[in-house]
Amino acid sequence: MTQAMFPALRLRRTRASGWSRAMHRENLLTPADLIWPLFVTEGAGVEEPIASLPGVSRWSVDLIAARAKEAMALGIPCLALFPNTPRELRSDDGAEALNPDNLMCRAIRAIKQACGEGIGVLTDVALDPYTAHGQDGLVDGAGYVLNDATVEVLVGQSLNQAAAGADIIAPSDMMDGRIGTIRMALEGAGHANIQIMAYAAKYASAFYGPFRDAVGSRGLLKGDKKTYQMDPANAEEALREVAMDLAEGADSVMVKPGLPYLDIVRAVKDRFAVPVFAYQVSGEYAMIEAAAAAGAGERDSLVLETLLGFKRAGASGVLTYHALHAARLLNG
Numbered sequence: 001m002t003q004a005m006f007p008a009l010r011l012r013r014t015r016a017s018g019w020s021r022a023m024h025r026e027n028l029l030t031p032a033d034l035i036w037p038l039f040v041t042e043g044a045g046v047e048e049p050i051a052s053l054p055g056v057s058r059w060s061v062d063l064i065a066a067r068a069k070e071a072m073a074l075g076i077p078c079l080a081l082f083p084n085t086p087r088e089l090r091s092d093d094g095a096e097a098l099n100p101d102n103l104m105c106r107a108i109r110a111i112k113q114a115c116g117e118g119i120g121v122l123t124d125v126a127l128d129p130y131t132a133h134g135q136d137g138l139v140d141g142a143g144y145v146l147n148d149a150t151v152e153v154l155v156g157q158s159l160n161q162a163a164a165g166a167d168i169i170a171p172s173d174m175m176d177g178r179i180g181t182i183r184m185a186l187e188g189a190g191h192a193n194i195q196i197m198a199y200a201a202k203y204a205s206a207f208y209g210p211f212r213d214a215v216g217s218r219g220l221l222k223g224d225k226k227t228y229q230m231d232p233a234n235a236e237e238a239l240r241e242v243a244m245d246l247a248e249g250a251d252s253v254m255v256k257p258g259l260p261y262l263d264i265v266r267a268v269k270d271r272f273a274v275p276v277f278a279y280q281v282s283g284e285y286a287m288i289e290a291a292a293a294a295g296a297g298e299r300d301s302l303v304l305e306t307l308l309g310f311k312r313a314g315a316s317g318v319l320t321y322h323a324l325h326a327a328r329l330l331n332g
């Protein structure tokens, strides 16, 4: 019926051959779109596989530069670092975050020494890998995460990472006012060119479990993070969060998790026309791996299709544990 009435309208025409599909492709995924999160642990010559993140390991500082070089050779432009702080160095005030020789700072220095400007280093700012209670900030007697007192510590943590050579400071804590306070502190300390990527719309998500295993905070965490991370029901509020972080001086913003929040990525891109990144988080990675292991889909295709989805939604890039694998596929 349709073809009889509109014989010239055939959207399948441009799909009929490979060259034509390539020519009409609207979005492109390249290794330059990928940011690779890496977990750092104490010791020498240590690779510790993370059970809930099959294929992902924690690396000791002496092995981390080799990982960075591998990523650099594949065209991945940036790494994101997370420390698994030894239990005895975790405290209620997260003071280890301010130690110039903590795991994070040693890893930054090792990578910058090995790779220089060849690859960027993004560092997570939040206290959860350093606190004995697993919350991202300082808590009061009732367990409430204090905003302004936490921001003060986050400023110190940011300056500590900046001094060690971080290229992008990425606050993931969701305290109010931290972007502006950190920006001013960086300017004051002579770090005008260090970027800030704000975890602007970060949701209180069930998809962070394997990450908490990786940084060793899962068993420590008391309660949840709903008084600071966003309600998954909210979209308008995400736009307010982004507006605030941009007004305070963020160079780019992030939406996290990724796949369940592609609508937020698109809304942020359309409204603000700024670089927006998405974090395909640990639970999403585990879900894809589990699906592939169960035979529900072909792994390489699942990986590339989900990553391309972020580009289509308007993301400038994606933080993903599949970065190395995806870059190999894309270069292949």
Ligand code: PBG
Pocket (backbone or CB within 6 Å): 124, 126, 127, 128, 136, 172, 173, 207, 208, 209, 210, 211, 212, 225, 280, 281, 282, 283
């Ligand atoms: C900590 C932080 C989290 C992630 C990145 N930074 C966990 C959390 O907020 O509990 C999650 C990343 C992932 O699940 O891959 N502030």
